[in-house]
Amino acid sequence: xxxxxxxxxxxxxxxxxxxxxxxxxxxxxxxxxxxxxxxxxxxxxxxxxxxxxxxxxxxxxxxxxxxxxxxxxxxxxxxxxxxxxxxxxxxxxxxxxxxxxxxxxxxxxxxxxxxxxxxxxxxxxxxxxxxxxxxxxxxxxxxxxxxxxxxxxxxxxxxxxxxxxxxxxxxxxxxxxxxxxxxxxxxxxxxxxxxxxxxxxxxx
Amino acid sequence: xxxxxxxxxxxxxxxxxxxxxxxxxxxxxxxxxxxxxxxxxxxxxxxxxxxxxxxxxxxxxxxxxxxxxxxxxxxxxxxxxxxxxxxxxxxxxxxxxxxxxxxxxxxxxxxxxxxxxxxxxxxxxxxxxxxxxxxxxxxxxxxxxxxxxxxxxxxxxxxxxxxxxxx
Numbered sequence: 001x002x003x004x005x006x007x008x009x010x011x012x013x014x015x016x017x018x019x020x021x022x023x024x025x026x027x028x029x030x031x032x033x034x035x036x037x038x039x040x041x042x043x044x045x046x047x048x049x050x051x052x053x054x055x056x057x058x059x060x061x062x063x064x065x066x067x068x069x070x071x072x073x074x075x076x077x078x079x080x081x082x083x084x085x086x087x088x089x090x091x092x093x094x095x096x097x098x099x100x101x102x103x104x105x106x107x108x109x110x111x112x113x114x115x116x117x118x119x120x121x122x123x124x125x126x127x128x129x130x131x132x133x134x135x136x137x138x139x140x141x142x143x144x145x146x147x148x149x150x151x152x153x154x155x156x157x158x159x160x161x162x163x164x165x166x167x168x169x170x171x172x173x174x175x176x177x178x179x180x181x182x183x184x185x186x187x188x189x190x191x192x193x194x195x196x197x198x199x200x201x202x203x204x
Numbered sequence: 205x206x207x208x209x210x211x212x213x214x215x216x217x218x219x220x221x222x223x224x225x226x227x228x229x230x231x232x233x234x235x236x237x238x239x240x241x242x243x244x245x246x247x248x249x250x251x252x253x254x255x256x257x258x259x260x261x262x263x264x265x266x267x268x269x270x271x272x273x274x275x276x277x278x279x280x281x282x283x284x285x286x287x288x289x290x291x292x293x294x295x296x297x298x299x300x301x302x303x304x305x306x307x308x309x310x311x312x313x314x315x316x317x318x319x320x321x322x323x324x325x326x327x328x329x330x331x332x333x334x335x336x337x338x339x340x341x342x343x344x345x346x347x348x349x350x351x352x353x354x355x356x357x358x359x360x361x362x363x364x365x366x367x368x369x370x371x
Contacts, residue, residue, distance in 0.1 A: 085208035
């Protein structure tokens with residue numbers, strides 16, 4: 001123990017911290033934060049046929065579903081900026097959503113029952129997204145048809161924007177919106193994900 | 205609009221250091237309580253923390269206060285009872301039962317805290333002085349005295365790798 005560096009190393013060794021210990025403490029913290037209503041946003045990730053999905057919920061309900069393509073770190077930072085930085089990984093709050101998504105991905109669930117928190121979409125975008133549930137499982141609708149459903153028949157471009165900024169993809173079925181000529185159009189999770197979801201629904 | 209990292213990142217990045225500080229300052233059996241209280245208090249105050257604040261110094265300041273609270277609660281619990289009280293609050297993990305940890309625990313409070321905050325948390329002495337009171341020079345002296353005692357206790361890297369007892 002001759003130099004300061006040695007001493008610091010030795011102190012770190014003497015006070016070794018193992019990952020299991022930290023994970024127990026993390027668990028205790030999330031439980032206490034939930035009880036004291038400090039946990040503004042809880043999140044977890046799940047594996048799915050369309051890749052790793054980030055799920056985030058406020059105390060109100062599911063607020064965000066994000067594809068890996070959207071960059072989960074950026075999505076969490078966006079949630080911190082727009083909702084609250086009091087964010088912890090806390091899978092328990094998302095157990096219900098995760099279960100419904102599992103059922104959906106094996107074709108056993110055709111509609112989602114979880115409570116949604118719509119705060120990340122406002123105005124006409126929100127109106128559009130709330131009308132998407134009217135497109136039934138296994139069916140598709142054109143951007144123009146959704147514009148009509150939303151009460152602004154000429155606003156098909158705005159429908160496109162609403163879909164491409166959907167904070168709740170899969171659960172709010174923007175993948176069922178396609179071009180009038182029957183081709184798929186774009187998708188915020190990538191075209192492969194869109195076609196996977198449409199095939200899944202067509203097969204079930 | 206604020207731009208703060210998600211609190212999860214704060215726990216991930218600073219959790220291990222804060223735990224080492226808690227282990228050094230209050231010892232193995234109370235470190236879990238001190239750590240948990242620290243991060244819960246920090247989470248409460250986090251939205252109003254200035255964006256340019258030094259997060260680690262802020263956490264160590266909170267840990268310092270929570271460690272004092274945890275220590276007080278422990279002595280209150282211990283006062284009216286006999287030795288049974290010593291056994292009803294066993295840590296749920298292995299104590300860092302090395303010679304160095306023992307020597308650290310035996311240091312006077314200010315020396316132990318100065319050593320922990322400087323050598324484990326990497327805080328400058330000016331920052332430590334604002335946590336402990338006193339001047340940066342006195343914090344530096346306390347840390348130096350503590351380190352001198354630890355060196356005299358004749359423990360080295362080999363000792364700190366001695367086998368740990370299991371629960």
